[in-house]
Amino acid sequence: MGTCSLAVDIGASSGRLIAGYLQDGLLKLEEVHRFENKMVKKDGHFCWDIDALFQEIKMGIHKCGEKGLDPESIGIDTWAVDFVLLDENDQLLTNAVAYRDPRTDGMMEEVFNIISKERLYLETGIQFQKFNTIYQLYSIKKNNPELLEKAKSFLMLPDYFNYLLTGEKVNEYTNATSTQLVNAFTKKWDKDLLDQLGINKDMFLEIKPPNTELGTLKQDLAEEFGFDMKVLLPATHDTGSAVAAVPEVDDTIYISSGTWSLIGVENRFPICVTKALDYNFTNEGGIDYRYRFLKNIMGLWMIQEVKRNYDNQYSFPELVELADKASDFKSKVNVDDGRFLNPENMIEAIQLYCQETDQPIPETPGEVAKCVFDSLGDSYQNAINQIEEIYEKQFTKINVIGGGCKNEMLNQLIADKTNKKVFAGPVEATAIGNLISQLISVGKIDDIHRARNIVSQSFDLKIYTADKEEKVK
Template structure:
């Protein structure tokens, strides 16, 4: 076997460890461990259980050995914006409060009293979402200023997990950009901005790009696992890794479809213009210092919550089947309304929205699911129209990547709504991007262009056109 890399891909609802290597110019993947990830209530806040996540990571590494795999490297990607703070002894000062927590309510408006919205966008290029790290830090400064005064280290979630593996503290570039505290042009922490907000700039670490090495595993972990690995940085923001799987194409818009839907295009430079600000598009950092010009849309979180509200009686595939039976039901909601961020009951929130907007109220699982899928398709269409307006060009193809690419009904709805060609896949886009980033670092793959050609040759895509699905494309 050629050099093998291990991707740790943790999303907002689940995580997995996937081993990957190149053989005969194709990428081979093997899932070695999968686990759930959920938000828990801890005191007054909703938090991530980092101790549990690290235990699952270690289980997955042990599973590698049991399955006869010996990866040479390991890399982590997770969701964005959330963080922990460490004290002078490297002990946790904070829990990993989740972005869906309500502590940031009203914080964005308070930050605008210190720095204008326009300046913040022109310097960072990041869209305005109430849960961005900048607003979380402002909330912490307001509620517990003593914690910020004691803090010696700021680490985002993948940074902290990397620290547990390697003992090295660093901030990775793609995830750091989502904080709304990194200058889009210098690609460094914006110290003037931090000073203006009264946030201690000394707790931030050096920003390292994807393909950087943090060194080997800590000695006690090598002893525990029975083998060593190089701890490498992929794009630690999961969407940053996922977009690595999108082929080079000037006429393609991608939708990274999972708990969130990230819809956009890849650029070599940030687009910090007034129209992009008005439409609330972001310029997140990407692999090879590229930029992801995209909009964050609520995504499949809504159907995940609906599934939970129905006590997991129906699978996602069954929701699609039930929705397909409700061809005469057409109510829609604004999926980006804050009411859907973390409601007590998603079904009731959808029904209330429909009632408030004088639409038919969904009464059964099929109608609720169809409302979600139709609403997502409309929100995608709106975002695509805005992208085309900013770029002053038409895009011909939409590439849906990630777990949502398996939803045939939604893929067809996107094709029907946008009247564009839709390519679905690869499904494991994030893990794929994570693996090939490591293999580039290990010189198994010669750069991003070759990586994308290998991915294109390794995974079959499905093609959808308006009212027609075409099987088996590459």
């Protein structure tokens, strides 16, 4: 394979390193390394094991040599909102506390007592979720203010991994916007908001856009790997990279389907209108300073937890098959109810919701899975209806990308509920978006328009319409 670019794509449940290169005008992929990721309990909080994650990144880079790969660049993306703080000696002041940790309980309401909800939305355009970075930081301000006073660098997780690779510290734009602390119009840190909250604004670094070259590997790492390479900034927010890989964005609603489901459209300007606030839509930064106008709703996290609660005795395809056999079961839950964010037992949380709402209680694995998938379908349909109301138009296509697009039952459910044509794929959209950003950076692809054309030619998609399915190139 030889020369390639290397995408590091880390999600809340797994990570992967995927090599990509152009051959005859098509993008080719090769998986180099895959690993699990999960929260761990540390100092009384749910945290990410960032030391272990960085070791997995290094392991994947080492494997390149074993596979005869020669990466000329590397780019890292992860989920959003989570961060670490470094002191004046660049030592960690904080653990990488996970967004599902309860430390933000009640923090959003306290922030609203200082800055109105309407002003926050008008300035940042970001949807309200209790785990947004702004509320995590306010929790530290309230409970451990000395940490903020000592902090010299605020780094989101991809920023931190990039620092470990290069020694360079910057904040990447797409991930920074998810903090609810970046002005949607100036694209810079909103220092007025930070001042009002009493948060140390000096720890925030220069915001750099995707397609930026950060530097090369630190000398000790280049010697350890036996080669050097450029470290580039893709859209480091995984959804930003995933949406960059949507083959066609005109007249298309995308669903980035994974642990979370992100449903929206791509825009050239933020939509900070009252109705968008009421429906809790966000305007996250995207590649080329485009905006991802979307709603972040519960995704496959629920079925991932159901699988774990059944001691992993059923695979995801088996749970889909069991759900299909439980076709007569009709109970549904509100997937965005706070009880499903991080319950001790997801199955029991679902059963209790059904009991409280006077619905039949799911007892079998098939009934539990059917309840989850039907409930997700309702949530998707509701979000799509809201998008069309805000835009005052009907969209004709839905493109499901990411690992969740392999769930044929859910794809068909979306097609049946919306009566729209549903395109499923590409599966590795996040890694693909990461790679095409790198290839644009090194001059091998002209721009995002050409990149999306390459994606559409390089990967097979499936089309689902009401009551039928077909395959398309």
